[in-house]
Amino acid sequence: MRHFITLFDLTRDELLHLLTMAERLKRQRSRGKARRKLGGKVVALIFEKPSLRTRVSFESAVAQLGGASIFLTGGEVGLGTREAIPDCARTLSQFCDAVILRTFAHSTVETFAEHASVPVINGLTDAHHPCQALSDLFTMREHFGELRGRIVAFVGDGNNVARSLAAGCGMLGMHFVLAAPEGYGFEPEYADLLRQRFPEVRFEINGSPKEAVRHADVVYTDVWTSMGQEAEKDARCQAFRGFQVNEQLLEQAPAHAVVMHCLPAHRGEEITSEVLDGQRSIAFQQAGNRLHAQKALLEWLMSQQGRRSRR
Ligand code: CP
Ligand code: NVA
Numbered sequence: 645m646r647h648f649i650t651l652f653d654l655t656r657d658e659l660l661h662l663l664t665m666a667e668r669l670k671r672q673r674s675r676g677k678a679r680r681k682l683g684g685k686v687v688a689l690i691f692e693k694p695s696l697r698t699r700v701s702f703e704s705a706v707a708q709l710g711g712a713s714i715f716l717t718g719g720e721v722g723l724g725t726r727e728a729i730p731d732c733a734r735t736l737s738q739f740c741d742a743v744i745l746r747t748f749a750h751s752t753v754e755t756f757a758e759h760a761s762v763p764v765i766n767g768l769t770d771a772h773h774p775c776q777a778l779s780d781l782f783t784m785r786e787h788f789g790e791l792r793g794r795i796v797a798f799v800g801d802g803n804n805v806a807r808s809l810a811a812g813c814g815m816l817g818m819h820f821v822l823a824a825p826e827g828y829g830f831e832p833e834y835a836d837l838l839r840q841r842f843p844e845v846r847f848e849i850n851g852s853p854k855e856a857v858r859h860a861d862v863v864y865t866d867v868w869t870s871m872g873q874e875a876e877k878d879a880r881c882q883a884f885r886g887f888q889v890n891e892q893l894l895e896q897a898p899a900h901a902v903v904m905h906c907l908p909a910h911r912g913e914e915i916t917s918e919v920l921d922g923q924r925s926i927a928f929q930q931a932g933n934r935l936h937a938q939k940a941l942l943e944w945l946m947s948q949q950g951r952r953s954r955r
Contacts, residue, residue, distance in 0.1 A: 665940035682711030691746040692718030701934035730759035737761040777808035779937035792817035797860035814842035823856035857897040
């Protein structure tokens with residue numbers, strides 16, 4: 645059974661295949677061509693955290709592909725509280741053809757996938773956001789074409805979005821520079837893992853946003869306080885002062901560099917409205933692309949059912 649828990653669940657070729665599929669699906673949709681590859685299929689979504697983009701883009705994707713979706717909050721399912729996670733997974737696998745989970749603990753999704761007999765997709769955990777990274781690589785490819793050798797500067801927290809994006813960059817031969825305050829970069833184990841897996845790629849972690857963006861093709865940021873970290877908000881705002889993506893910082897980046905943000909944004913914290921709404925921002929194209937990338941993922945993953953994993 646193939647799942648999509650982190651980007652490492654894909655080979656490089658599979659990732660490239662999904663990006664090409666997403667491009668085709670986007671083109672087909674703009675021509676009004678219907679595609680019913682999920683006809684008769686049911687996809688369940690269980691979300692322990694709020695969501696606009698992930699939930700709606702997945703539910704729309706399923707509907708546009710001819711399937712049906714069922715949305716459940718973590719509270720109503722009681723994953724691991726009302727019922728053991730493996731029991732939920734075994735039961736739900738008999739009603740549904742795929743399950744998308746958004747959880748706090750990454751281990752919840754891993755445990756669920758271990759016991760599910762249908763594909764499981766990670767719709768964000770505290771540790772990873774692979775659907776975002778998949779879609780972001782699609783947006784970057786749409787903008788730049790070939791991505792090998794391009795440089796992404798991530799200014800802000802070494803969080804779920806940053807971790808998944810760094811993995812995706814490594815897989816496609818892109819360099820990744822993280823500018824984070826001390827204590828908010830990647831855990832050393834994750835940085836080592838990236839360097840071991842992708843020795844030809846540069847992963848830099850430094851404390852200087854100006855240095856980080858100097859040669860960047862993409863300046864990326866995300867919130868300083870992720871869902872579940874609300875109690876740390878004041879301390880984080882303090883620690884991240886000086887890490888805002890604003891016009892002054894963008895002046896240090898090459899003229900062709902674009903700005904990306906996974907959204908939702910905390911305007912005035914990690915990014916100014918001037919930049920987010922400005923000429924160099926592709927954040928809303930980026931948000932829209934979630935639909936196409938996830939359609940490709942759903943179609944492909946569900947067609948893999950019954951095939952043996954090659955890794
Ligand atoms: N970027 C993203 O995942 O947005 P949501 O939290 O609204 O789903
Ligand atoms: N890092 C953010 C991403 C939201 C899409 C969070 O986890 O809240």
